[in-house]
Amino acid sequence: MTSQERGDGAWNANLVDRHEFYKAFNVAMIASAIMMAWVAGVIIINHFATPIISTSNYHFNVQYRVGNREAMNGVVNNSLIPILLMYDRHPTWRANIEFQGQTLEHMEYLDNETFHNRTTLHGGINSSIALLRKLVNEGRISLIMVQYSSALALAYPYLPWYKSINYTQHLVQKHGLNRVSNVMLLQEGQFFLGAARVLADFPGVFDTILTTRESLSYFRVRNQAPLYTWSFNTRNPRQPASWNSTTIKVFPWWILPSNDAGAFHWNVWCQDGENVNTGFETTWEDTDFAYSDIKMKNHENQIADMERRGNVFMTIEQWMARVTSMGLVKPLDSYVPETHWQVFNYRSQFVWMGDSDDSDDGLICGMFYNTYQVLQAVEILLNYTRFNASPTINGTEYAWLYQNLTMAWMRLADGMVTDTTGLDPRWYETQHAYNMTRIVLASATYIKNYVVSKTPALAAAIAAGVQIIPFNFGPIVNWTTHDLATYDWSRTVITSPAGFTNFTRLAGAVDKSELPVALELVNNVTFDLASNRVDSIANPELDGLNYYSVTTRFKKYTSSDPLKWAYIKFLGDFSTIRYSPTMFEN
Numbered sequence: 001m002t003s004q005e006r007g008d009g010a011w012n013a014n015l016v017d018r019h020e021f022y023k024a025f026n027v028a029m030i031a032s033a034i035m036m037a038w039v040a041g042v043i044i045i046n047h048f049a050t051p052i053i054s055t056s057n058y059h060f061n062v063q064y065r066v067g068n069r070e071a072m073n074g075v076v077n078n079s080l081i082p083i084l085l086m087y088d089r090h091p092t093w094r095a096n097i098e099f100q101g102q103t104l105e106h107m108e109y110l111d112n113e114t115f116h117n118r119t120t121l122h123g124g125i126n127s128s129i130a131l132l133r134k135l136v137n138e139g140r141i142s143l144i145m146v147q148y149s150s151a152l153a154l155a156y157p158y159l160p161w162y163k164s165i166n167y168t169q170h171l172v173q174k175h176g177l178n179r180v181s182n183v184m185l186l187q188e189g190q191f192f193l194g195a196a197r198v199l200a201d202f203p204g205v206f207d208t209i210l211t212t213r214e215s216l217s218y219f220r221v222r223n224q225a226p227l228y229t230w231s232f233n234t235r236n237p238r239q240p241a242s243w244n245s246t247t248i249k250v251f252p253w254w255i256l257p258s259n260d261a262g263a264f265h266w267n268v269w270c271q272d273g274e275n276v277n278t279g280f281e282t283t284w285e286d287t288d289f290a291y292s293d294i295k296m297k298n299h300e301n302q303i304a305d306m307e308r309r310g311n312v313f314m315t316i317e318q319w320m321a322r323v324t325s326m327g328l329v330k331p332l333d334s335y336v337p338e339t340h341w342q343v344f345n346y347r348s349q350f351v352w353m354g355d356s357d358d359s360d361d362g363l364i365c366g367m368f369y370n371t372y373q374v375l376q377a378v379e380i381l382l383n384y385t386r387f388n389a390s391p392t393i394n395g396t397e398y399a400w401l402y403q404n405l406t407m408a409w410m411r412l413a414d415g416m417v418t419d420t421t422g423l424d425p426r427w428y429e430t431q432h433a434y435n436m437t438r439i440v441l442a443s444a445t446y447i448k449n450y451v452v453s454k455t456p457a458l459a460a461a462i463a464a465g466v467q468i469i470p471f472n473f474g475p476i477v478n479w480t481t482h483d484l485a486t487y488d489w490s491r492t493v494i495t496s497p498a499g500f501t502n503f504t505r506l507a508g509a510v511d512k513s514e515l516p517v518a519l520e521l522v523n524n525v526t527f528d529l530a531s532n533r534v535d536s537i538a539n540p541e542l543d544g545l546n547y548y549s550v551t552t553r554f555k556k557y558t559s560s561d562p563l564k565w566a567y568i569k570f571l572g573d574f575s576t577i578r579y580s581p582t583m584f585e586n
């Protein structure tokens with residue numbers, strides 16, 4: 001007897017169970033298939049229903065090879081102009097283009113050369129400025145233009161940066177650019193929340209600064225948002241009232257796409273614009289910025305393909321308006337100190353201010369700071385001789401001298417370009433720093449000699465010494481000519497040595513045994529003081545002055561108790577060190 005014959009009842013019962021199982025299994029499989037189809041359908045529908053929105057950031061730098069005129073021509077004529085022509089061919093496309101005010105001057109120079117048949121602009125156009133103005137004023141290009149040069153703004157006091165921004169605004173008006181962006185993006189992605197000060201000094205002009213998501217991550221910003229805010233409440237009595245409370249928006253951008261504000265958001269481009277259409281690989285290599293038609297057509301075809309797929313092009317302002325309208329703006333949950341892009345590679349801002357192998361960043365920064373002091377003092381003397389109770393120069397002389405002084409400030413900004421420090425400056429870039437310094441000092445000396453020759457009392461006093469106290473000049477708004485005739489100049493231009501103030505000793509005398517400079521380590525918990533070094537360095541470019549280079553290394557150590565933090569005190573007789581009290585501005 002077979003097993004089947006022995007257990008017909010059990011066998012039949014098993015068949016029923018199997019039938020019910022397969023029936024249930026088939027139902028489950030059908031249900032799962034329906035569910036998977038539904039999920040896939042949702043994904044597909046969501047893919048087609050979710051808008052695709054792009055922004056872009058073309059960063060151009062006419063000082064890419066600072067001091068090299070041919071390279072400047074290449075950046076404008078072979079790279080920037082073809083990009084403008086591309087966007088002119090496509091009225092529905094939008095882009096953000098960033099460059100410095102000096103680029104406008106070079107565009108004007110090339111336009112003039114074209115007018116006089118000494119050169120030919122790309123595409124045979126007559127005026128690059130006119131093309132830019134058309135695209136900007138129609139809202140098709142959002143022009144981000146903050147400072148005059150690609151300066152390392154965060155390495156120097158506020159006044160040179162203010163001058164640079166102010167002159168750039170003059171260029172904006174001169175060339176009829178009516179819709180310049182209110183966003184700040186600086187060379188090498190410089191980011192510092194203190195830039196919010198320009199919101200008070202240039203009301204209605206700026207309200208946002210860009211940084212990268214990488215930088216925010218580096219400094220432990222954990223709350224994700226497409227747009228942030230940061231609010232200040234300063235307590236410095238020297239600052240204007242409007243600076244005592246300021247909120248700045250922080251826009252994070254990145255090379256990777258993201259799902260934000262109900263859209264798939266991506267960047268058409270977010271790096272050096274010169275890489276779009278010049279050279280063969282990357283332009284930070286030694287290329288001559290030769291135009292590449294293949295690269296240009298490839299870039300244009302890629303954007304055109306995205307348009308066919310339904311891409312919506314937006315400027316940064318349009319994207320931020322969308323984000324704001326949806327209530328997605330959040331406050332930063334962590335303070336972010338001064339930094340640059342590629343923050344993990346550049347160790348925040350350190351590489352750009354002290355870590356160069358081929359040149360001395362300390363010398364370059366010290367040289368520019370000393371030049372800034374001289375220029376600042378000369379400007380005060382110029383205002384003094386025009387607006388004191390007994391002016392010694394007339395309005396025509398003042399206007400002429402002030403125009404020369406303004407251009408000296410711009411030459412200083414030109415020299416402060418990032419590429420004179422940091423990542424392996426080329427020899428001609430370092431030389432550019434020296435050249436600009438000499439030009440600025442020559443202009444300052446000429447203006448100083450002129451006003452002194454026109455002011456007998458000042459000529460007599462200057463032989464014994466004159467002290468200029470710049471922070472007594474008041475907040476930055478007093479650097480205009482408003483109300484200077486009623487200003488109390490005795491607080492700023494001190495013509496008698498008996499009235500000089502020694503700012504280095506306001507906190508008490510220093511023991512002479514500690515000369516020239518010594519270090520005192522507070523809380524020796526993280527490193528060995530003996531491993532630190534202080535060098536006193538002299539250089540003829542500093543007009544006979546020395547500067548101090550301090551090298552130290554801290555181990556990683558965290559504590560919430562400030563009494564356990566490690567830091568260094570500098571000790572010494574600093575009365576022989578010339579520096580400006582306007583350092584307090586920073």
